[in-house]
Amino acid sequence: xxxxxxxxxxxxxxxxxxxxxxxxxxxxxxxxxxxxxxxxxxxxxxxxxxxxxxxxxxxxxxxxxxxxxxxxxxxxxxxxxxxxxxxxxxxxxxxxxxxxxxxxxxxxxxxxxxxxxxxxxxxxxxxxxxxxxxxxxxxxxxxxxxxxxxxxxxxxxxxxxxxxxxxxxxxxxxxxxxxxxxxxxxxxxxxxxxxxxxxxxxxxxxxxxxxxxxxxxxxxxxxxxxxxxxxxxxxxxxxxxxxxxxxxxxxxxxxxxxxxxxxxxxxxxxxxxxxxxxxxxxxxxxxxxxxxxxxxxxxxxxxxxxxxxxxxxxxxxxxxxxxxxxxxxxxxxxxxxxxxxxxxxxxxxxxxxxxxxxxxxxxxxxxxxxxxxxxxxxxxxxxxxxxxxxxxxxxxxxxxxxxxxxxxxxxxxxxxxxxxxxxxxxxxxxxxxxxxxxxxxxxxxxxxxxxxxxxxxxxxxxxxxxxxxxxxxxxxxxxxxxxxxxx
Amino acid sequence: xxxxxxxxxxxxxxxxxxxxxxxxxxxxxxxxxxxxxxxxxxxxxxxxxxxxxxxxxxxxxxxxxxxxxxxxxxxxxxxxxxxxxxxxxxxxxxxxxxxxxxxxxxxxxxxxxxxxxxxxxxxxxxxxxxxxxxxxxxxxxxxxxxxxxxxxxxxxxxxxxxxxxxxxxxxxxxxxxxxxxxxxxxxxxxxxxxxxxxxxxxxxxxxxxxxxxxxxxxxxxxxxxxxxxxxx
Numbered sequence: 001x002x003x004x005x006x007x008x009x010x011x012x013x014x015x016x017x018x019x020x021x022x023x024x025x026x027x028x029x030x031x032x033x034x035x036x037x038x039x040x041x042x043x044x045x046x047x048x049x050x051x052x053x054x055x056x057x058x059x060x061x062x063x064x065x066x067x068x069x070x071x072x073x074x075x076x077x078x079x080x081x082x083x084x085x086x087x088x089x090x091x092x093x094x095x096x097x098x099x100x101x102x103x104x105x106x107x108x109x110x111x112x113x114x115x116x117x118x119x120x121x122x123x124x125x126x127x128x129x130x131x132x133x134x135x136x137x138x139x140x141x142x143x144x145x146x147x148x149x150x151x152x153x154x155x156x157x158x159x160x161x162x163x164x165x166x167x168x169x170x171x172x173x174x175x176x177x178x179x180x181x182x183x184x185x186x187x188x189x190x191x192x193x194x195x196x197x198x199x200x201x202x203x204x205x206x207x208x209x210x211x212x213x214x215x216x217x218x219x220x221x222x223x224x225x226x227x228x229x230x231x232x233x234x235x236x237x238x239x240x241x242x243x244x245x246x247x248x249x250x251x252x253x254x255x256x257x258x259x260x261x262x263x264x265x266x267x268x269x270x271x272x273x274x275x276x277x278x279x280x281x282x283x284x285x286x287x288x289x290x291x292x293x294x295x296x297x298x299x300x301x302x303x304x305x306x307x308x309x310x311x312x313x314x315x316x317x318x319x320x321x322x323x324x325x326x327x328x329x330x331x332x333x334x335x336x337x338x339x340x341x342x343x344x345x346x347x348x349x350x351x352x353x354x355x356x357x358x359x360x361x362x363x364x365x366x367x368x369x370x371x372x373x374x375x376x377x378x379x380x381x382x383x384x385x386x387x388x389x390x391x392x393x394x395x396x397x398x399x400x401x402x403x404x405x406x407x408x409x410x411x412x413x414x415x416x417x418x419x420x421x422x423x424x425x426x427x428x429x430x431x432x433x434x435x436x437x438x439x440x441x442x443x444x445x446x447x448x449x450x451x452x453x454x455x456x457x458x459x460x461x462x463x464x465x466x467x468x469x470x471x472x473x474x475x476x477x478x479x480x481x482x483x484x485x486x487x
Numbered sequence: 488x489x490x491x492x493x494x495x496x497x498x499x500x501x502x503x504x505x506x507x508x509x510x511x512x513x514x515x516x517x518x519x520x521x522x523x524x525x526x527x528x529x530x531x532x533x534x535x536x537x538x539x540x541x542x543x544x545x546x547x548x549x550x551x552x553x554x555x556x557x558x559x560x561x562x563x564x565x566x567x568x569x570x571x572x573x574x575x576x577x578x579x580x581x582x583x584x585x586x587x588x589x590x591x592x593x594x595x596x597x598x599x600x601x602x603x604x605x606x607x608x609x610x611x612x613x614x615x616x617x618x619x620x621x622x623x624x625x626x627x628x629x630x631x632x633x634x635x636x637x638x639x640x641x642x643x644x645x646x647x648x649x650x651x652x653x654x655x656x657x658x659x660x661x662x663x664x665x666x667x668x669x670x671x672x673x674x675x676x677x678x679x680x681x682x683x684x685x686x687x688x689x690x691x692x693x694x695x696x697x698x699x700x701x702x703x704x705x706x707x708x709x710x711x712x713x714x715x716x717x718x719x
Contacts, residue, residue, distance in 0.1 A: 138660060138663055
């Protein structure tokens with residue numbers, strides 16, 4: 001293929017997507033505008049995602065470093081990229097009918113999603129602060145535009161603007177931290193930073209830690225961990241629902257992957273320092289995610305707080321810093337993404353003749369009008385609450401087990417309390433669906449939406465029977481993360 | 488070489504003078520013009536320092552983009568500049584204080600250098616920077632453009648050699664970021680309206696005198712009656 005000192009084979013997924021996005025953009029711009037243009041481009045984008053996914057799965061299991069160690073492709077990266085691609089494809093699939101009904105199915109939406117996915121994949125593969133930053137910006141910029149895509153809608157514009165301003169602020173923090181790290185480590189590559197951080201004297205280390213704190217603040221914004229979560233409910237509520245489904249899945253997974261990689265590969269010798277920060281973020285996210293959600297009446301806002309809480313639980317695994325903990329994070333993210341996408345499919349099915357409804361009260365008596373949807377939604381919510389036979393229980397179980405093993409007992413105890421509180425508001429929705437007086441039934445859900453609902457439901461239920469593939473993949477991914485490269 | 492100080496003072500004086508004029512000019516458009524002039528003089532100073540790349544960037548980015556943006560804002564927004572300036576006398580002490588602090592810091596810096604507090608002379612620092620940047624150039628890999636020993640590289644050349652080899656990946660992804668910015672700006676603001684007259688370049692190019700010119704013989708004392716598109 002490519003002769004020379006380095007082969008581009010490991011980065012071909014990103015190249016496929018980037019070139020594909022540009023081709024789709026040209027196709028959309030030069031073809032005569034028609035009703036189906038957006039949908040056609042959307043299907044092509046899903047095809048691109050599928051191609052990329054296939055290529056990723058078939059790649060050899062080894063780790064490779066490209067561009068002077070700025071870009072790494074290991075099993076961890078491949079696993080996370082597969083998650084991101086699945087999340088993006090499903091969100092795109094969910095968006096077709098929604099945007100068609102809103103007369104908004106512009107071809108730019110799939111193109112922006114593809115470019116955002118390129119950004120996320122660069123983030124996941126970053127092995128250098130500059131890669132981290134360009135990937136993050138590529139992703140964020142596309143997401144800001146997607147949040148504001150209903151430009152005639154006041155709330156959507158507000159969501160986009162809020163997301164943009166706060167995102168720019170967090171990028172500033174991130175860059176400041178990166179400049180400190182570069183200044184004190186003298187390098188931007190993660191391995192070189194790790195060497196500097198473990199070998200440096202105490203004075204240099206303080207500078208590095210300050211840089212690390214700012215870097216963590218910037219990344220905490222992106223995963224919306226408390227106290228940097230303020231934008232989440234507003235953006236989730238204001239953005240169009242399929243876009244929210246996209247936000248809640250893929251970008252969170254990518255940012256978490258980035259966080260894990262930065263902490264584990266660039267600061268492996270400073271566990272005691274970053275552990276405190278992660279423990280704090282985790283506890284706050286779990287508590288705020290649980291308590292603030294209780295008073296919500298809008299289901300999208302509720303999902304926002306729910307996702308804040310879930311990120312808190314995932315951070316419990318990261319706080320332990322052990323391989324078990326990281327494995328738990330990876331599994332948690334996979335299960336979280338499936339549950340979230342399924343829940344958003346249910347939210348997209350909440351449609352009356354006169355448009356979408358978002359209030360929880362509107363679900364009243366769903367079990368009488370549409371038993372299968374009520375049953376699936378209830379199962380997904382039970383799973384999110386962490387009720388035993390379902391996948392969500394195991395996700396929580398792994399992270400808490402890792403925390404206990406790492407002797408972080410207070411963290412585990414607070415986590416269990418938070419998940420009990422969170423169970424309350426999930427159960428409240430189930431109560432509304434099954435025991436409240438029936439209101440007007442919803443319009444029948446579209447086939448794609450129904451498909452996603454069922455697929456998520458089956459996954460959540462089947463995980464207990466066949467957990468091995470996910471666990472094996474996660475543990476292989478985490479082991480590749482600990483592999484120290486020899487530059 | 489004796490001309491260097493002359494140019495230095497020329498650019499410095501002009502830069503300072505136009506900077507002062509930016510804030511005292513009555514007409515905001517003149518302010519922006521003086522700002523542009525100040526940028527040009529600063530660019531001249533950079534060239535004297537041998538930093539020709541910074542000079543170019545200053546002109547392209549600040550004059551070409553930022554100052555023009557200012558002009559747009561000044562001309563398109565109805566800002567009452569008289570009112571903005573009314574607090575000038577009241578706020579002047581604060582400005583003077585900040586300026587004084589900056590001046591004192593600069594003075595301290597020079598004093599410290601004279602006293603040898605910093606431990607390194609300016610020349611030593613400059614040599615250090617030169618030594619640190621020289622071996623950065625990547626000889627290996629894609630271009631084979633290894634610097635020959637003793638070869639003097641300009642800033643632009645040095646940056647180019649590293650940007651398109653070692654940092655090619657970042658360069659490409661930054662290009663994608665700009666593409667997203669462009670798509671975003673267009674998606675969020677372009678509105679297709681009916682009845683908007685758009686430029687059709689093909690049509691303009693395809694015009695020739697035969698189809699667009701009409702020779703009319705006007706009889707002495709007669710009038711030309713417009714026909715076709717020009718008819719009122």
